[in-house]
Each structure stands twice: as structure tokens, then as C-alpha cells.
Amino acid sequence: MEYKDYYQILGIGRDATQDQIKQAYRKLARKYHPDVSKEKDAEARFKDAGEAYEVLKDPEKRAAYDKFGANWRNGDHFEPPPNWDAGFEFRGAGYTGGDASGFSDFFESLFGHDHATGRRQQTFRMRGEDQHAKIVIPLADAYHGARQTITLSRPVVDPSGHVTTSPHRLHVAIPKGIVEGQRIRLEGQGMPGYGGSPAGDLYLEIAFARDPLFHADKRDIHLTVPVSPWEAALGATLTVPTLGGDVQVKIPPGSQGGKKLRLKGKGLCAGANQGDQIVTLQIVVPEAKTEEQRQLYRTMAEKLPFNPRAAMGR
């Protein structure tokens, strides 16, 4: 079991006052609340802060915890000495922190489950808890629809009442045309219910993996396509990739860099909701490497009366 340095977690000294503890916790809770925070480990930090506060806000628990001394470091291997809690009463303090079911082994072995009651146990709902998870899928899976096997870690209570996590595998159909940020609800796939009641639901939020070519904006797929100056000037038919395969795209003569072409229905489509692919032209100028090539540019400069800065009056 790993030692948890509750003072370090809250970022306070061991001599902090109860008010300072409260302030430090509230600040961290706002910063790392999973609904608000974009930090990668927000959920874990939020839980840690809740656990630390659960102990330090209660003078009795804090005194018992302090007895271990200041020489332990976060993550040290730790076993509480026998009868370490003799003379302390952990009662009376209401539960206010994060979700007690997520508290660490360290907390549980010291203070047990009875000292902290989860928020959902307080209400008398017997239905299992809902679970929320984010899954990252390739864009192509959103375009075509796909089948995925995902593994979620799920807390399980073993016969001795100890909470561990175990991997839970699910085979999920990703519907065609799903959009980033959308959620899929899987009924009855959340945590099991209490006393024969139905299980909770599982909510999967969709995120897209970074794609080297495409990026999605809601239903539209954006792609930047490099073109040569003569293709842009004279017009051309280009082979352009889409998530559904290559298509031929005609670009009109006199196209400028940054011009956008819309390929109808080539984005993320689900039923009547049609997404398009937006192709942005990027004019790439070839480097003149030989004297002959440089001469070509000089000829253009002579024969094409053109001032790109005319609008600036320069």
C-alpha cells in the first residue's frame, strides 16, 4: 500500500489551520473538477483532493494521521502499525468530499468505509450508478460507422468488502456519422444495481484521434490540398482524398490560395444530417533550382503585369 501525503496533495504545510485546509481544498476542487477542468489527470487529482480533505478537515482524523510523522513521502510503501488508531474516535464529521467509492486503499485501511458514505448511498436510490467514459476513435470510424471493443476499469467490491478495480470489456457499435463530443447512452451497462435493481447506464463521449490529413468541425471535414501555381491559374482536375475514398475535383481557372471548395455529403452524415468536406487550396510555389528555372520566373515577371500588394497601395 502506498502512503498518501495529504498535506502535499492539498499543497499546504503540516501546520496549516483548518481554514487554510478548507480554502486549499475548495480551490483544488474547482480547478480539477472533471466537468470544468481540461487537465489530463483532473479526475484523479479531484479524487485525491477530496480524500485528503476528508481526513484533514476532521481534527480527530487529522490528529491520527499526523501520528505517522512527517517523514513519509507520497508513494512510499506503508503499513499502519497495529492499534495505530487507539484513542481516536472517527465519528460525527459529515461527508463532504469526492466520491468515497473512489478513495484509495490507504484511506480505506486507515478509516474504513464506514467513516465515509458515498453521496449516492445517501440518497435511497437502489439503481446502479451511471458510468461515464470518453473513447477516442479514428475519423474513418465516425464516417463509416464501426465496431469497437473497449475496456473500462470498473470498481468491484470483493466478498470481504474491499474495493478493487477490474477491467470490463464491452463490444460497442459506433454509429455512422457520429460527431465529436456527442454521447452514446448504453442502457444498463453502468454499475450493477443494489438488491436486484437495474444497473445504471453507461455514457460514452466520442473524441476523435488526430488525423494527419483531415480534421473535423462538427459534421464538416476539412482538408488542405496543395496545388501548383499553374493548376491554380489555369484550372485543373485534382484527385482529392476523402474519408470515403478518392474523388476527382475540378478547380476553376484563376483560383487563389485559401479558396474553399465544398464537396457535398462527403463529411459525417447520419440520416438527414449531412456533412460536407471543405477543401482549402494552398498554392505551393516550386523552388527555382537551375538557371533555366530562374529564367522562367523572370519571364513571368516580365509578361504578367501583377502587383500582389496593389490593395495596400504599395
Place this chain on the structure above:
Amino acid sequence: MYLQGVILNEDTRCTLADLCRLCGVPAEVIHEMVEEGLLTPEGLSPGDWRFTCVAIKRVQTAVRLQHDLRVNLPGCALALDLLEELEELRRLLRVRR
């Protein structure tokens, strides 16, 4: 056997009863949220209310914010609006890059 979920988006609708069941809250909580403008259902009376399934996330987030950060209902409505705006700005930033 692959599980088919229900997509929760602007096109799918749910009733007051659905919303209460899905979010595990009594109807009074939803009433208060509608009064606060945190939810804007279609339909005039609670029996006719139809929420988009995006409302499910708003209710779930509001309940967590109230519990975890002791934010009151007007504060939740404000936080949700600001979070949505933040999300929209992040999206625009991604598109520009």
C-alpha cells in the same frame, strides 16, 4: 454481439419523465432548472415538455457541480453557459490551426 447505444444529440428528444429517470432526479429539480433558464424545453406545460438529449448532460453536470462545488442553481446555469462558450472557442481555435 455489439451493443447499440442511443446517440444523445440535438435531434433526439426526451420527456420530463425520461429526463428524471435518466438523471436520477425528482421532477421538482427539473422544474427549478427550467425556471432558472438552465433548460429550455419545447412545449408549454410540463406534460408537453420535450427536451433535447443534450439536456441530459446539462442536468448531470449541474447536479455534480451543486454537490461537489456547492454551486447554487443560478451559478450552475452561469457555469454551464460559460463552459459551452469555452468549448465553442476551443473548437474555433482547433479549426484555425
